[in-house]
Amino acid sequence: MNVFERLQYIDRRIMYALLVVAIAVPLIWRINLPVVVTPAVKGVYDTFEKMPNDKIALIVVYWGAGTVAETGPETSAMMRHLFMRNKKFALLPFDPQGSKLATDEAKALAKKYGKKYGVDWVHWGYQPISNLVPLLQSFPRDIKGTFKTDAYGTPMNKIPMMRNVNTIDDIGVIADITSSGELDTWIAYIYGSYRTPMVYGPTAIIAPEGFNSLDAGQIKGMLMGMKGAAEYEKLLNAEGFATRAAGALSTSHLLIVILIIAGNIGYISSRRRRER
Amino acid sequence: MFTRFLIKPGAPQWLWVLGVLGDFLIFGGILFGLLQLVPVRFRRPLIVALTFIAGLIYSVEFFYPADPKTQMNFLTPLRIKLGEATKVVYAFALGLGTFNLIRFHGGNVIRNRAGWFYSLIFFISFFAMAGAGFWSYYCPSKAAENTYNMLFEGIVASLGATMFSTIGFYIVSAAYRAFRIRSAEATLMLLAAFIVMVGQVPVGAYITSGLPEVGPLRNLRLENLSYWILSQPNMAAQRGIWFGIEVGALAMALRQWLSLERGSFFEREL
Numbered sequence: 001m002n003v004f005e006r007l008q009y010i011d012r013r014i015m016y017a018l019l020v021v022a023i024a025v026p027l028i029w030r031i032n033l034p035v036v037v038t039p040a041v042k043g044v045y046d047t048f049e050k051m052p053n054d055k056i057a058l059i060v061v062y063w064g065a066g067t068v069a070e071t072g073p074e075t076s077a078m079m080r081h082l083f084m085r086n087k088k089f090a091l092l093p094f095d096p097q098g099s100k101l102a103t104d105e106a107k108a109l110a111k112k113y114g115k116k117y118g119v120d121w122v123h124w125g126y127q128p129i130s131n132l133v134p135l136l137q138s139f140p141r142d143i144k145g146t147f148k149t150d151a152y153g154t155p156m157n158k159i160p161m162m163r164n165v166n167t168i169d170d171i172g173v174i175a176d177i178t179s180s181g182e183l184d185t186w187i188a189y190i191y192g193s194y195r196t197p198m199v200y201g202p203t204a205i206i207a208p209e210g211f212n213s214l215d216a217g218q219i220k221g222m223l224m225g226m227k228g229a230a231e232y233e234k235l236l237n238a239e240g241f242a243t244r245a246a247g248a249l250s251t252s253h254l255l256i257v258i259l260i261i262a263g264n265i266g267y268i269s270s271r272r273r274r275e276r
Numbered sequence: 277m278f279t280r281f282l283i284k285p286g287a288p289q290w291l292w293v294l295g296v297l298g299d300f301l302i303f304g305g306i307l308f309g310l311l312q313l314v315p316v317r318f319r320r321p322l323i324v325a326l327t328f329i330a331g332l333i334y335s336v337e338f339f340y341p342a343d344p345k346t347q348m349n350f351l352t353p354l355r356i357k358l359g360e361a362t363k364v365v366y367a368f369a370l371g372l373g374t375f376n377l378i379r380f381h382g383g384n385v386i387r388n389r390a391g392w393f394y395s396l397i398f399f400i401s402f403f404a405m406a407g408a409g410f411w412s413y414y415c416p417s418k419a420a421e422n423t424y425n426m427l428f429e430g431i432v433a434s435l436g437a438t439m440f441s442t443i444g445f446y447i448v449s450a451a452y453r454a455f456r457i458r459s460a461e462a463t464l465m466l467l468a469a470f471i472v473m474v475g476q477v478p479v480g481a482y483i484t485s486g487l488p489e490v491g492p493l494r495n496l497r498l499e500n501l502s503y504w505i506l507s508q509p510n511m512a513a514q515r516g517i518w519f520g521i522e523v524g525a526l527a528m529a530l531r532q533w534l535s536l537e538r539g540s541f542f543e544r545e546l
Contacts, residue, residue, distance in 0.1 A: 012449045019448050033478035034485060036499045065436030097436060100428060130366045134359025141347050211511040227476055250479035257473055259452040267456045
């Protein structure tokens with residue numbers, strides 16, 4: 001077996017070690033690479049920009065600690081955008097971990113932009129995902145009757161920014177940030193019935209499914225994982241974690257491509273030898 | 277039921293919890309007793325009828341025109357109440373899950389089965405996290421908050437992120453072994469994967485940054501090629517797959533609604 005043929009049998013531990021290096025090095029020593037904004041990300045940005053100030057955005061958090069590297073920056077970028085434009089939003093988490101992580105991020109951003117809880121943002125309280133369909137059937141017609149209190153037990157009608165928020169007509173944009181595939185349920189029960197503009201923030205692995213709804217106009221834009229968040233940060237001109245991690249994303253993808261090419265060189269070499 | 281009559285609004289939370297549990301035991305017991313009185317041969321038609329009626333409420337409510345003013349029809353209030361009832365049923369699943377976990381891991385520890393140590397860790401983790409949660413919720417203090425945050429951010433969140441990130445290592449290994457030029461189709465897939473993988477990250481934009489940003493040649497930039505693959509061929513394939521899935525789901529839903537689906541429930545005598 002010659003050197004080329006050996007390339008198709010690289011030990012997986014070597015690949016793992018190379019991946020660690022490929023991810024760690026750009027995080028320690030930053031690599032500046034161009035971030036190109038895709039139409040899907042521009043769609044998210046424009047939808048929030050066009051949202052009237054008398055309406056609120058609803059940020060749906062259906063992700064946990066497992067995917068925080070991708071969905072965390074997406075959520076953060078959207079909340080940052082809303083705070084920057086003095087628009088209000090409500091958090092609606094369907095994951096107990098995501099609830100805390102998103103709330104902590106919202107608190108940190110609110111402090112940075114001088115925003116107040118109850119006036120500029122509100123937390124509608126964690127809801128079990130098994131309750132999604134009954135919730136989507138009832139809250140559009142009666143938000144206060146469905147949720148009754150916020151996450152801290154304050155009645156909805158005592159929260160300043162919720163005074164004039166009663167039905168889905170008072171929601172300007174719904175952002176579904178998720179590591180799962182429940183977008184179709186939102187489209188079926190919310191977009192299908194009320195035509196509320198929706199944007200999507202999935203993990204990169206489930207993003208290809210979103211193009212279907214994007215093309216149909218059911219979602220106005222989409223962030224494709226951490227890369228999407230980096231593009232969004234570029235549009236906001238506000239650098240965050242996603243921009244810093246874009247280098248690590250590039251090197252790790254490049255490593256995979258190099259390994260695939262190496263494997264194929266080995267495969268072709270051994271095939272030629274067999275044919276001879 | 278009884279809770280609403282016996283307990284006044286503003287009563288302590290624990291009294292409401294006790295009341296609801298009492299309601300559940302009394303009415304659940306009555307319902308269970310009544311079901312036991314139903315002759316065996318009527319049980320199956322009863323379940324079929326109840327399943328059909330439950331599905332009918334949702335279907336008619338969805339299709340029956342709503343009042344333009346209230347956006348509700350005559351069945352909407354019932355559907356909202358059913359939604360609330362479903363929430364209660366789901367809440368009981370939490371108790372059932374906890375009970376099962378404790379029974380399973382408790383058995384492992386008591387009988388000293390292989391891996392009993394991991395079951396012990398389950399109990400320590402379970403009670404530590406639950407204890408910290410109750411402490412910070414009912415007796416808020418800096419110490420309680422710090423303990424909760426330490427357990428959540430230091431252990432739960434970190435472990436969750438670690439578990440998910442290990443997938444990255446498997447993806448590298450799997451991609452290396454799977455993407456081989458074995459046939460024309462495999463080569464096509466490899467090329468598409470190559471373009472999407474590189475085009476999806478900033479390095480892709482860097483590689484083809486020499487190409488113009490306007491004009492026909494812009495289509496050859498890796499990020500544009502990648503976006504085209506995702507938004508055109510991928511979307512068409514996804515749409516085809518989803519049509520199949522949704523038709524299948526509709527057929528399954530109909531079969532369940534009309535009790536045509538034969539599962540373990542109907543295969544034994546009730």
